[in-house]
Amino acid sequence: MQADIFCRVVDNYGDIGVCWRLARRLAHDFRWDVRLWVDDLASFARIQPGIDALSPRQRHGGVDIVHWSDAPDPALTARDVVIEAFACDPPAAFVDSMHRTHPAWINLEYLSAEPWVESCHGLPSQRPDGLVKHFFFPGFTPATGGLLREPGLSAERDALQTSVPRQESFLRSIGVPDDALLLRRNGARTVSLFCYPAAPAPALVQALAADPRASVLLAPQGVAPGLDAACQAPGAPRLVRLPFVAQPDFDRLLWCADINFVRGEDSFVRAAWAARPLVWQIYPQDENIHLEKLEAWLARYPAPESAQALIRAWNQPETGLTASAVAAALAPAGWQAWAAAARQWDASQAALPDLAENLAGFCADLAKKR
Structure with a gap:
């Protein structure tokens, strides 16, 4: 053709x-x-x-x-x-x-x-x-x-996710410094963030700072500019600004994260293939039509209610519920259920x-x- x-x-x-x-x-x-x-x-x-x-x-x-x-x-x-x-x-x-x-x-x-x-x-x-x-x-x-899904994607992802040395080598190659890698090695949660300007990113930082587990926050340069100031507060996550990378490396970045905040269509689908919890910021439309589309997806996505509440709060920042929703979604019971749901969602979609x-x-x- x-x-x-x-x-x-x-x-x-x-x-x-x-x-x-x-x-x-x-x-x-x-x-x-x-x-x-x-x-x-x-x-x-x-x-x-x-x-x-x-x-x-x-x-x-x-x-x-x-x-x-x-x-x-x-x-x-x-x-x-x-x-x-x-x-x-x-x-x-x-x-x-x-x-x-x-x-x-x-x-x-x-x-x-x-x-x-x-x-x-x-x-x-x-x-x-x-x-x-x-x-x-x-x-x-x-x-x-x-x-869209390339042949062999699951095998490549699994090989990276089961090897800490390979993850560190990759992350270092795209600009993650050694101190952030050391935090990951010592148990810090890795959060990737790619969002539209309206996203309540400061509320995410507030919730991560209050969580007993440390976090490394990976965000592209220029995205959510308020992050830099918010991450100066005591206990705030270690912010790492990364350059925009080629699509295969963006996929690997999502595979290395424990949770992915993504936006639009392309990064949303790639986060699904990461088989990790994801928070989708849908492209905003007039009269909040996008929220109807969000609900249609949530009706299919098998995540627990705490995760669904976070996704709704992330797309409606005016509610002021993001920080409390992050805390609830990261609580052990909800988090384990969400992680299992992410793997289930990946497997069900990959079978098609x-x-x-x-x-x-x-x-x-x-x-x-x-």
């Missing part, structure tokens, strides 16, 4: 994070010829070293990368498959070229646990110009498109076909009907 994937960066790293993982998966494991169109190469470069933010055309990791500008190269026309990520609409000239090839046109939708997704997954939408677009929904059930596998099969079926 020859495919074009179109990505407009809205959520800084989530959109390109999903598209880059999908592009590599289709190119490497399914031997597709993939062109990835990206409008914001600067954000792309932060999560993938080697990307030139100023280059109109480049190749990286077996994928042809095109800067999606206002005036795209007219020579780049549609081929077998067109994937528009999150309803981003390909350029008009490119759509015109689709009338000649009639490719499998996929609208890769946002991830949702809402029940209606199952009935809409795979449905066609007939356009007045004769082209047909199909909706493809990632999800958590066999009736959806599944979640992954999104790239489902998508490749779906496009192959469409091609047979052309």
